[in-house]
Amino acid sequence: GDSVTQMEGPVTLSEEACLTINCTYTATGYPSLFWYVQYPGEGLQLLLKATKADDKGSNKGFEATYRKETTSFHLEKGSVQVSDSAVYFCALSDLDSNYQLIWGAGTKLIIKP
C-alpha cells in the first residue's frame, strides 16, 4: 500500500539557516502530495501542496517540488525563523486510498535565536 517516509527529528537549526526536511513516498497511482504544519498547541494547517509531477508548492517561504523520478517531496526554506518552530508532516492522498491521507511520522523543527 501507499506509504510516506520522512526524516526523523528533532531538527535543530539556528535562525536564518537553510532547511531541508526529506520526504519520500510509495504509491501505486498518481498521488497528490502535501506538507502540513502543526504549531505548538494548535491544529494542523496545510502548508503547501502539489498535485502532479514537477509541480512546486510554495507558501510562507517554504517550497517543495513533486519529483516523480525520485518519488520525493522535500520541504525547503532558505532562511528559517524562530516562528517556524513546529512539527511538519508530509502526506499523500490518491484515488486508490479513497483520498484518505497517508501520513509521515512528522518532523519536529526547533529554531534557536
Add this chain to the structure above:
Amino acid sequence: GAVVSQHPSWVICKSGTSVKIECRSLDFQATTMFWYRQFPKQSLMLMATSNEGSKATYEQGVEKDKFLINHASLTLSTLTVTSAHPEDSSFYICSALPTSSYEQYFGPGTRLTVT
C-alpha cells in the same frame, strides 16, 4: 473558505461518562469526514471514515462501540466517546473532504482529558 470547526476545543470529564465532539464544515458540504487521534509527539492515527447517511468505516483496532460516529448531514459529523477512561485522553482531530475534491480540511482539534 473551507473552514472546519470542532466543538468543544477542550473537555475534561470523569471516568465512565460519555463525551460528544462535533465536527462541522462551515462553508462547504462534505460527503466524507475523517476522525483522527493524535498522541503526544506522534503523527495522526486515522480512527474512522465517516460518510454522510451511512455507517462509519473503522480502522483496525478501533472499537466502534466505544467511539460512536454519526454523520447525519453534509456539514456535521459527531464522535461520541462512550464510557470514557483515562486511556482515552488524547487530541481528537476531524477533517472534511468537500464533495468532488481530493483535499481534506482540518478542524482545530479537541483535547479530551478523562480523570
